[in-house]
Amino acid sequence: MIGLYDSREEAPLGTILSVGVETDAIGRVLDYGNVIVRTFVSRLEFDYVDHPNQAADMIREYWERTKAITTRSQMDVMKDTIKQKLGLPLDKRPQVELAPVVPEDQDKIAKTPYWILALSALFKLRVEEGATVIYRKHWIVYLQRGWRSLLTTFGVIVVFFARIWYFASSPTASFMRPNANGALRPDTLLLTIPVLMLPIGFWLWYEYTDWKNDIFKVTSDEIVDLDRKPFGKEERRSAQIESILSTSYKRDGLIANIFNYGTVNISVGGNQLAFEDVIDPAGVQADINRRRSARISKKNEDAGKDDRERFATWLAAYHQNINEFTAPVKVVKEDAESTNQFTKFNPSGMDDMAAEENEQDMGGADSAGGGGE
Numbered sequence: 001m002i003g004l005y006d007s008r009e010e011a012p013l014g015t016i017l018s019v020g021v022e023t024d025a026i027g028r029v030l031d032y033g034n035v036i037v038r039t040f041v042s043r044l045e046f047d048y049v050d051h052p053n054q055a056a057d058m059i060r061e062y063w064e065r066t067k068a069i070t071t072r073s074q075m076d077v078m079k080d081t082i083k084q085k086l087g088l089p090l091d092k093r094p095q096v097e098l099a100p101v102v103p104e105d106q107d108k109i110a111k112t113p114y115w116i117l118a119l120s121a122l123f124k125l126r127v128e129e130g131a132t133v134i135y136r137k138h139w140i141v142y143l144q145r146g147w148r149s150l151l152t153t154f155g156v157i158v159v160f161f162a163r164i165w166y167f168a169s170s171p172t173a174s175f176m177r178p179n180a181n182g183a184l185r186p187d188t189l190l191l192t193i194p195v196l197m198l199p200i201g202f203w204l205w206y207e208y209t210d211w212k213n214d215i216f217k218v219t220s221d222e223i224v225d226l227d228r229k230p231f232g233k234e235e236r237r238s239a240q241i242e243s244i245l246s247t248s249y250k251r252d253g254l255i256a257n258i259f260n261y262g263t264v265n266i267s268v269g270g271n272q273l274a275f276e277d278v279i280d281p282a283g284v285q286a287d288i289n290r291r292r293s294a295r296i297s298k299k300n301e302d303a304g305k306d307d308r309e310r311f312a313t314w315l316a317a318y319h320q321n322i323n324e325f326t327a328p329v330k331v332v333k334e335d336a337e338s339t340n341q342f343t344k345f346n347p348s349g350m351d352d353m354a355a356e357e358n359e360q361d362m363g364g365a366d367s368a369g370g371g372g373e
Helices: 025-030 052-086 106-111 114-122 139-169 188-212 254-259 281-302 305-320 322-326 347-372
Strands: 005-010 016-022 032-039 043-050 126-129 132-136 176-178 184-186 215-218 222-228 234-240 244-252 261-268 271-279
Touching: 005 281, 016 052, 025 032, 032 052, 043 052, 052 281, 052 305, 132 271, 139 188, 184 188, 215 281, 222 271, 234 261, 234 271, 244 254, 244 281, 254 261, 261 281, 271 281
Parallel strands: none
Antiparallel strands: 005 244, 016 032, 032 043, 126 132, 132 215, 176 184, 215 222, 222 234, 244 261, 261 271
16 A cells, blocks of 8 residues: 555575466456465565466576576586686676665765764664674664653753853842852752753663664675663564565555654574564565575575586596597407417317327226126
């Protein structure tokens, strides 16, 4: 709803399980329907889409294209590994770009009053420290929580300066007045206000520190939700950025839409992380998704690094010694008798041996007959 509610849900193409179309009789006639995209943890619905079958086919095409890009990326990494082993120059490949860092306008900063710069530093909602982006809850949230301490502090300061103005502008009023005994004593209200400012200032500091300590971090490899009380416990929830399955954000209410803040919900397995009341939730969602893509690309390159190195070493060794592997094989002829004693076969020799054995058998038989006579 415009001005009252705004939300968006995203899921990486690599987490898609199926894409389907739901329509009814009227939708089939008028060619509209719902496109249903199922992921690991959620179900995305594109309601009342014109030409739903074409829209579903387009999603499937991008899905298949993502798979092809992943396969091509793995092949490029293998090719670069082989080239590196062979000492060949490597091709420069495009990297996943993170959110650009917008340089500060130094001329504008020089013309800005110091009190405005100090106030903006106190309530800075997005801070970049190298590859880490730190988000804080919107200052509207601080006003909603700490308006009592702010109002009390403002009221006490107004009373203090009004009293001083009263003494400065009135010719009859004096800061030092005589008491009943004639001794001079200072104004009680002006002395009491600085004493009251001690607990009120502590109250104001506690509310501000409690708001400032609720931070959300997006690094190159993880997301962190940190809640810390000034004198209490600290709760830290984190998740690896490549484990993110889907992200969504919502801006609920007129004030949230006017000041552009909302909550970014992050699905990690069966758990949910929430970056609550951050400025520009769409930008926060984009920061998370870009860093997730960069992390997954880096992890895919590192996966199987040892196997790639080993295969590349083998291929490089083959390439460097290809002349030796492709040279014709020389057959060395050796003396047949020395190599195999069963290679020659002499039938006549076998016949002579058989004749000798027969003669021995006959002679033995004749001897046996003579002995019988």
